[in-house]
Amino acid sequence: MSIVSFLLAMAGFVLLGLATDTHHRRRFGYSLQGRRCTMLRMGGWLALVASVAPAILARGWIFGPILWVGAIMAGAGVAFLTLNLLPMRGTLP
Amino acid sequence: MSKGFRQSQAFLHTWSGLLLGWILFLVFVAGTIAFWREGLNRWMRPEIARVEQPMRVLAGSQAFLASKAPDAKSWIIPVATERSTGAQVFWVPQPKPGEERGRRGRRGRSDTQALIGADGQVAQPRETRGGEFFYRFHFDLHYMPVIWARWLVGFATMMMLVAIVSGIVTHKKIFKDFFTLRRAKGQRSWLDGHNATAALALPFHLMITYTGLVTLMALLMPWAVVANYTDERTVFATLFPTASVVERTGRPAPLIDLRLIAAHAERRLGAPASFIEVSDPGDAAARVSVSQSASSMLSSRTPRLTYDGVTGRLVWQSPPPGAAAETAGAMIGLHAGRFAGNGGRWLYFLCGIAGTLMIASGLVLWTVKRRERLTDPARPHFGFRFVERLNVAVIGGFPLGIACFFWANRLLPATLRGRADWEIHALFIAWAAAALTAFVVRPARVWPSLFAATGWLLVALPAYDIVATDHGMFTSLAIGDLMIGGIGATIVVFGIGFILLARRVARYQPNPKRVRKAAAAATSATMLEVAE
Amino acid sequence: MTAGDAHARARWARRGDIALRVVAAVPLAYATASLWAMAIARLLPGDRAEASVTAALIALVLCAFAAMWAFAARSGWRAIWTLVAAAGIAAMTTWVSIDATGRL
Numbered sequence: 061m062s063i064v065s066f067l068l069a070m071a072g073f074v075l076l077g078l079a080t081d082t083h084h085r086r087r088f089g090y091s092l093q094g095r096r097c098t099m100l101r102m103g104g105w106l107a108l109v110a111s112v113a114p115a116i117l118a119r120g121w122i123f124g125p126i127l128w129v130g131a132i133m134a135g136a137g138v139a140f141l142t143l144n145l146l147p148m149r150g151t152l153p
Numbered sequence: 154m155s156k157g158f159r160q161s162q163a164f165l166h167t168w169s170g171l172l173l174g175w176i177l178f179l180v181f182v183a184g185t186i187a188f189w190r191e192g193l194n195r196w197m198r199p200e201i202a203r204v205e206q207p208m209r210v211l212a213g214s215q216a217f218l219a220s221k222a223p224d225a226k227s228w229i230i231p232v233a234t235e236r237s238t239g240a241q242v243f244w245v246p247q248p249k250p251g252e253e254r255g256r257r258g259r260r261g262r263s264d265t266q267a268l269i270g271a272d273g274q275v276a277q278p279r280e281t282r283g284g285e286f287f288y289r290f291h292f293d294l295h296y297m298p299v300i301w302a303r304w305l306v307g308f309a310t311m312m313m314l315v316a317i318v319s320g321i322v323t324h325k326k327i328f329k330d331f332f333t334l335r336r337a338k339g340q341r342s343w344l345d346g347h348n349a350t351a352a353l354a355l356p357f358h359l360m361i362t363y364t365g366l367v368t369l370m371a372l373l374m375p376w377a378v379v380a381n382y383t384d385e386r387t388v389f390a391t392l393f394p395t396a397s398v399v400e401r402t403g404r405p406a407p408l409i410d411l412r413l414i415a416a417h418a419e420r421r422l423g424a425p426a427s428f429i430e431v432s433d434p435g436d437a438a439a440r441v442s443v444s445q446s447a448s449s450m451l452s453s454r455t456p457r458l459t460y461d462g463v464t465g466r467l468v469w470q471s472p473p474p475g476a477a478a479e480t481a482g483a484m485i486g487l488h489a490g491r492f493a494g495n496g497g498r499w500l501y502f503l504c505g506i507a508g509t510l511m512i513a514s515g516l517v518l519w520t521v522k523r524r525e526r527l528t529d530p531a532r533p534h535f536g537f538r539f540v541e542r543l544n545v546a547v548i549g550g551f552p553l554g555i556a557c558f559f560w561a562n563r564l565l566p567a568t569l570r571g572r573a574d575w576e577i578h579a580l581f582i583a584w585a586a587a588a589l590t591a592f593v594v595r596p597a598r599v600w601p602s603l604f605a606a607t608g609w610l611l612v613a614l615p616a617y618d619i620v621a622t623d624h625g626m627f628t629s630l631a632i633g634d635l636m637i638g639g640i641g642a643t644i645v646v647f648g649i650g651f652i653l654l655a656r657r658v659a660r661y662q663p664n665p666k667r668v669r670k671a672a673a674a675a676t677s678a679t680m681l682e683v684a685e
Numbered sequence: 686m687t688a689g690d691a692h693a694r695a696r697w698a699r700r701g702d703i704a705l706r707v708v709a710a711v712p713l714a715y716a717t718a719s720l721w722a723m724a725i726a727r728l729l730p731g732d733r734a735e736a737s738v739t740a741a742l743i744a745l746v747l748c749a750f751a752a753m754w755a756f757a758a759r760s761g762w763r764a765i766w767t768l769v770a771a772a773g774i775a776a777m778t779t780w781v782s783i784d785a786t787g788r789l
Contacts, residue, residue, distance in 0.1 A: 062496075077332040122451055123492070129356045130500045136331075136353045137503075144334040158757050165710075165756040314749045315710075322753075366745045377740035380723035380779055381733040383788045391734040477738040484742075 061118035062127055065111045069135030072107030075100050077143045086143075108132065162319040170316035170515050171540070173309035175547045178512045180306055182551060183291035184361075185505030186284075188490060188498050191236040192636040193284025197562045198238055199624040201278050202271040203634055207233045208412050211429075213273020214240045215411045218434070221267070222246065228431040232415065232446070236636065238278070239270040280572040281562055292369070295577065300372070307369045314362045320351060327352060340525055343518040350511040357504035358511070364488035367481055392478055396459035396469035399438045406437040406463045414441050414465055418458050421467070424449035431462060439463055447491040452482030513548050520544060545596050549603030550587030552651070556610035557583035559644075563617060597661075604655035611648030615641040705761025713768045714751035718744045720775035727782035733789055 077083050079100035084092045092100075115131055116124035186193070195201060204210060210233040218228045225244040233240045243266035270276030282289075294302035321327065331352055334345045351358065366373065375385075382388045411429060419426050427446035433439050439462025445455035452474075459469040474482065486492055490501045520541045527533050533541075561579035565572055591599050618641060619625030626641030722744035729736035751768060758764035 080329065080332055083332060126451075126487070130497070133354050133357060133504065134500065137507075140332055140334070140349060140353055143332055161756045162753065165753065169752070311745075311748060311752075315752045318749060319753055319756075363745065367742065370741050370745065374719065374722055374741045374744050376719040377722040377726040377737040377744065380726040380740070380783070381737050381788055387789055388734050388737060391732075392738070475732055475735040475738075477735040477742070481738050481742060 061114045062131065065114040065118065065128060065131040066134055068107045068111035068114070069132045070138050071135075072104045072111065073132075073136045073139035074142065075104035075107060077139055079104060083143050111135070159323050159325065162323040166316050166319040166323055167519065169312040169319065170512075171519055173305075173312050174512055174516045175543060176305065176309040177313050178509065178516070178547055179294075179551060180291045180309065181505060181509040181512055182555070183287045185502060185509055186555070187288040187291055188501050188505065189640065190284030190288045192640050193287070194238050195236075195283075196637055196640045197281050197283040197559075198278035199618070199622050199637075201238045201268075201276060204233045204235050204237060204239060204271045206271070207235075208415070209273045210240050210269055210271065211412055211415060212410075214242050214269045215408070216273070217267065217269055217275060218242060218244060218431075219408070222265075223435050225434065226432070228434055230411070230429045230431070232426045232429060233269075233271075234425070238283075239268050239276055241266060241268050243267075279562075279565075279567045281576055282573050286558075286577060295581070303369055303372055307366065307373045310362055310365045310369070311373075314359075314366065317351075317355075317358055317362060321355070324348065324352075340518070340521050343514055343521050347511060347514040347518050350507045350514060354504045354507040354511075357501075358508055360487055361504075361508065364484040367484040368488055370481070392474075393454070394471055395457070396440065396442065399433075399440060401433045402437045404437040405435055406439065408434045408439055408462050409441070409460075409465045411441065414443060414460050417465070417467075418443035418460075421458065422456060427455070434462065437463060440468070447486065447489070449492070451486045451492050452479055453485040453489060453491070454478065454482035516540070516544050516548065541596055542592050545591035545599050545603070546588035549600055549607075550584045550591060553587050553603050553607045553610070554580040554584030556607050556614075559614055560610060563614070563621075601655040601659035604651045604658060608648045608651030608653075608655055611644050611651060614648075615645050702761040706755045706758075706764050709755035709758075709761065709764035709768055710752040713765060713772070714748055714755060717751050717768045717772040717775070718748035720772045720779065721747055724775040724778040724782075727779055 078087060079092065079097050081092050084090075084097075084100075111131055112128055115128035118124065119127045195203070211230065214230045218225070218230070222228065222244040224247055226247045227245045228242065229244070230242045231237070231240050246265065268276045268278065292303055292306050293299045294306065324330070330345075330348060334349060335341045371378075378385060378388050408431065411431070415426055415429065422443075422445045425446040425448070426443045427448075428442075428444040430442045430444075431439060432442075440459055441462045442457055442459045444457045447453050447455055449455075454474055456473075457471040458467060460466060461468050473479075490497065493501060520537060523537050523540075524530065524533070527537065558576055558580035561576040565575055565579075569575060587599075587603055591603075615626045619627065624637060626638050626645075629635075629641065630638035722740045725743055726733075726737045726740035729739055751771075755764045755768070758767060
C-alpha cells in the first residue's frame with residue numbers, strides 16, 4: 061500500500077512535469093497544445109489526490125499522512141530526476 | 154503579489170539565508186548523520202557484539218548495579234534493543250549528609266556509568282562518543298557552553314524559517330519551475346539546483362525547521378510560561394508528571410527481578426519499553442519506573458508506569474497529556490524521527506541531504522551571482538572574497554573533518570587518555586587545517602582538493618575495516634548485520650560521490666558575464682531578484 | 686549638490702532604512718512575539734500549562750512573520766512603529782490580565 065501511494069505520487073508528478081512545455085517538447089518532440097496540457101495536468105493532480113488513500117490505509121490516520129508526505133516528496137524527487145536525467149529519445153536538445 | 158513585496162522578501166531571503174548559513178550547514182550535516190546515530194554508536198565500537206537478547210542485558214544490568222552501586226539513590230537502565238550497543242547504565246549515588254542535592258545532569262561522569270553488553274557483562278569498548286557526537290553537536294555545537302550554542306542554533310533556525318517562507322513567497326513560478334533544471338548555464342543552473350533541493354523536499358524543510366524551534370522552545374520562548382507561572386517547576390510538574398517521591402525507609406528489601414516488571418509494563422503499554430529508572434534500590438521504598446519507547450509512537454513524551462520495587466505492584470501511571478502538550482510532543486517526535494523504521498530513516502536521511510545541498514547551493518549561488526556582477530573580476534570586494542573563502546572552509550572543510558573523525562575512531566590507541574575527546578579534536582584539527590588552506594590558497598584549487606581528500610578518506614574506511622577488523626562490510630552483511638554493513642556501504646557511496654564531485658569541480662569554469670558599468674551597479678536601488 | 690552627492694545620500698538613506706528594518710526584524714520581532722506569547726497564554730481558556738504551550742508554539746510562527754513584515758513594510762520606520770504598537774497592545778493585555786487574576 062505504501063508502494064502504491066509512492067507510485068501514484070510519482071506518476072502524478074511525471075504527468076505534471078510533462079504538462080510543462082520544456083519537458084513535453086523533450087519527450088514528445090512537439091510543443092504542448094491546450095487540450096493535451098489540460099488532460100496531462102488533470103491526470104497529474106488526480107494521481108496525486110489518489111495517492112492519499114493508500115497511505116492512510118497502510119498506516120492509519122496519524123502515520124498515514126506522514127507516510128503520504130514522504131511518498132509525495134519521494135515521488136517528486138524521482139519524477140524530477142527521471143524527467144531531467146533520463147537521456148532523450150530523438151534529436152531535440 | 155506586488156513586485157515590491159516580492160522584491161523585499163527576495164532581499165530578506167538572501168540575507169537571512171546567508172548570514173548564518175554556515176552554521177545551518179553544520180547543523181544539517183550533523184543532524185542528517187545523526188538519524189543513524191544508533192548505528193554509528195555500534196559502527197564506531199566494532200568490538201561490541203550485536204544485542205540479540207535484550208532481557209539478558211537487562212538481567213546483567215541489574216546484577217552489575219546490585220554489586221557495584223547497591224545503595225545508590227537511583228539507577229537508570231536503558232532497555233537494550235538490537236540497534237543499541239547494549240545498555241549504557243548509570244547511577245546516582247546517595248547524597249552525602251549535608252551535601253546539596255545534585256542536579257540530574259550527571260551524564261558526563263565516567264565513574265557512575267558503564268556499558269552492559271550483549272552477554273550481560275560489562276563491556277569495555279574503545280572510548281568514543283560514537284553517533285551521539287553528531288546528535289549533540291547539531292544543537293550543542295562544541296567547545297562552548299551549551300546555552301550559547303543553543304541560542305546560536307536557535308537564532309540560526311529562526312533565520313532559516315524566515316528564509317524558507319520568504320523563499321516560497323518570492324518564487325514567482327514555483328509550480329511552473331518545479332521541474333526546471335538548466336544545465337551548464339552558470340548562475341541559472343545553481344539557482345535551479347537550489348530551487349529543486351528546496352522545493353522537492355519543502356514539506357520536510359518546513360517541518361524540520363519549525364519543529365527544531367519547538368525542541369528549543371523552553372529556552373527560546375519561555376515567556377508564555379512566565380506569563381502564567383511564578384515558578385517554572387509547577388509547569389514542569391504538569392507537563393512531565395512523575396509518581397510522588399517516597400522517602401527512603403532504611404529497611405533493606407530485595408529488589409524484584411526487573412525483567413518481570415519490564416515484561417508486565419510492555420504488555421500493559423502494548424509497546425516496547427525504553428528506560429527503566431529504579432529509585433532507592435534495595436530499600437523497602439524502592440520504586441521502578443518504566444517509560445515507553447519513543448520508537449513506538451509519534452510523540453516524544455511517552456507514557457510511564459511506576460511499580461513498587463519490592464512487590465512489583467503497579468502504583469502509578471502517567472496521565473494522558475493535554476492536546477497542546479501532545480502536539481508539542483508530536484512535533485519533537487517528528488523532528489527526531491524515532492518513530493520511523495528503516496525505510497522512514499532513509500527518507501529522513503535523503504531529505505536531510507537535500508536540505509544540506511539546498512543550503513550549500515544557496516551559499517555558493519550567492520558568490521556565483523555576485524561574480525557575474527563584479528566590476529573587476531580580478532579584485533573582488535571584501536564581502537565576496539570572505540563569503541567565497543568561508544564557503545570553501547565550511548562546505549569543503551567540515552566533511553573532511555568528519556572523515557578524519559571516523560579515521561581517528563579507527564586508529565587512535567585504546568589506551569589513550571581522553572580518547573573520545575581526541576577523536577573530536579581530530580575533526581576540528583583537520584577542519585582548521587582545511588579552513589586555513591581555504592583562506593590562503595585560491596578557491597579554484599582548494600575546492601577539488603578538499604572534496605578529493607574527503608572522498609578518498611571515506612572510500613578507504615570500509616576497506617580498512619575489511620582488512621584490519623573482522624567487522625568489515627561483507628562480513629557484516631553475511632551475518633545479517635544490515636546496519637553495520639549498510640553504514641559501510643553508505644560511506645563508500647559518499648566517498649565515491651565526493652571524488653566525482655572533486656573531478657567535476659576541478660573542471661568547473663566560472664563564466665562571468667560582461668562586466669557591468671560601475672555606475673549602473675552602484676545606483677541600482679532595486680533589491681535583487683531571486684527568481685526571474 | 687552634485688550628482689555624486691545625491692547618489693551618496695541615497696545610498697546612506699537606503700542603508701539607514703535597512704538598518705531600521707534589521708532592528709525591526711531581530712530584536713523587535715522577538716520582543717513582539719514574546720509579548721504576544723504572554724498575552725495569548727493569558728487569554729486562552731483552560732489549563733494554564735496547555736495555554737502556555739499553545740501560546741509558545743504560536744509565538745514561534747509570529748516571530749518569523751514579524752521578521753518578514755519588517756522587510757515588507759513600506760519603510761523602516763513603519764516597520765518599527767507597527768511592531769512597537771503590536772507589542773504594546775500585547776504588553777497591556779498581559780499586564781491587565783496578570784493584575785486581575787495573578788499567576789500560578
